[in-house]
Amino acid sequence: MMSDYEIFSDEEMVEKIRSIDQDFYAVIIERYQNKLLRYATNLIKDKDKAADVVQDSFIKAFINLKSFDIKKSFSSWIYRIVHNEAMNIIVKHQKEIKFPDDIDFKSKEDIGKDFEKKEIVAKVEKCLAKIPLLYSEPLALFYIDEKSYKEISDILRLPMGTVATRISQAKILMKNICQKN
Amino acid sequence: MPKELKNITQNIMNKIHHDKIKMRPKAYFVIGSLFSFIGLVASMLTSIFLISLIRFFLRTHGPMAEYRLEQIISSFPWWTIIIAILGLVIGIWILRRYDFSYKINFKIIIIGFILAIIITGWIIDMTGLNNTLFRRGPMRGIMRQYFQENNILLNQ
Numbered sequence: 440m441m442s443d444y445e446i447f448s449d450e451e452m453v454e455k456i457r458s459i460d461q462d463f464y465a466v467i468i469e470r471y472q473n474k475l476l477r478y479a480t481n482l483i484k485d486k487d488k489a490a491d492v493v494q495d496s497f498i499k500a501f502i503n504l505k506s507f508d509i510k511k512s513f514s515s516w517i518y519r520i521v522h523n524e525a526m527n528i529i530v531k532h533q534k535e536i537k538f539p540d541d542i543d544f545k546s547k548e549d550i551g552k553d554f555e556k557k558e559i560v561a562k563v564e565k566c567l568a569k570i571p572l573l574y575s576e577p578l579a580l581f582y583i584d585e586k587s588y589k590e591i592s593d594i595l596r597l598p599m600g601t602v603a604t605r606i607s608q609a610k611i612l613m614k615n616i617c618q619k620n
Numbered sequence: 621m622p623k624e625l626k627n628i629t630q631n632i633m634n635k636i637h638h639d640k641i642k643m644r645p646k647a648y649f650v651i652g653s654l655f656s657f658i659g660l661v662a663s664m665l666t667s668i669f670l671i672s673l674i675r676f677f678l679r680t681h682g683p684m685a686e687y688r689l690e691q692i693i694s695s696f697p698w699w700t701i702i703i704a705i706l707g708l709v710i711g712i713w714i715l716r717r718y719d720f721s722y723k724i725n726f727k728i729i730i731i732g733f734i735l736a737i738i739i740t741g742w743i744i745d746m747t748g749l750n751n752t753l754f755r756r757g758p759m760r761g762i763m764r765q766y767f768q769e770n771n772i773l774l775n776q
Contacts, residue, residue: 457643461636468629494628498641501632506649 449513457504467513468497474584475521481567481579482525483532492528496521515593518580522594529572566617574609581606659710664736671741 444452444466456463472493479489479496500507500520507516564583567575577595580586588606592599635641 461643462633464636465629465633468632472628490628494631497628497632498635501636502641502644503649504643505646506644 450509492524496524518594577605578609667737
């Protein structure tokens with residue numbers, strides 16, 4: 440089923456779901472479930488709860504599908520829903536990791552030289568649990584989910600400058616916390 | 621496929637097929653947006669009215685300010701403030717509820733709201749529109765009745 444609809448964008452699929460056949464929603468679920476499960480797992484550090492979050496998010500997205508503006512990005516929309524659902528779980532269970540006090544963000548080192556993108560992708564996944572959510576979330580979206588600053592800004596509702604700063608600081612954190620191990 | 625995901629598609633599609641979950645109609649979101657817009661506009665108008673009313677009272681009452689202030693406080697239509705606050709809170713709540721997934725900067729909405737009230741109040745004051753409305757316009761009858769009911773004398 441997936442291959443037949445690969446030519447259609449997410450937004451075109453949403454239009455089909457809304458106006459032609461609700462069964463097309465399965466295509467959307469197939470497209471996003473793996474990515475969203477990884478994203479939710481990185482946020483809440485629990486695969487079972489993450490799977491529940493992803494399922495609830497797909498249900499919520501379906502119920503509110505007619506409020507989606509097809510001129511905007513469906514990807515950012517569904518990620519935002521998962522973010523909201525995951526945050527509800529995190530607040531409930533207070534799993535936020537404490538921020539380390541001894542990190543110097545003012546370092547003038549060129550972090551880009553030390554951390555090439557491919558290298559970071561592998562390290563980010565291992566390292567995410569050790570970094571506070573404030574920094575790990577934009578970092579995961581940027582390196583693992585390959586979202587642009589604009590998309591991360593839409594998902595997290597942060598200005599693009601803040602997104603850039605957090606990613607940059609997250610890299611410093613990774614170097615300080617994760618490279619030691 | 622991870623085991624956590626193997627049933628997600630099936631679960632959701634079953635719920636859709638058995639009508640356990642349904643898409644909300646477009647009208648639902650249109651009405652929601654309309655209500656929030658009306659709520660925001662209504663609270664803004666109420667706030668502008670309040671500012672105009674306060675300025676009007678302060679100008680009209682002249683000497684014996686302390687006594688007059690007590691009179692203003694005792695006869696002030698406090699319900700309008702409640703409506704303004706409720707309008708704003710409900711408006712933002714509805715916006716958050718319906719547009720949960722788009723980037724909305726509520727700080728900008730609130731700052732814009734406050735600025736709009738101040739600028740509109742200033743324009744009304746500069747142009748003398750409030751005096752015109754109270755003395756000659758459609759508000760005349762309402763204001764006279766309000767003053768009579770609350771035993772307030774007009775210095776005219």
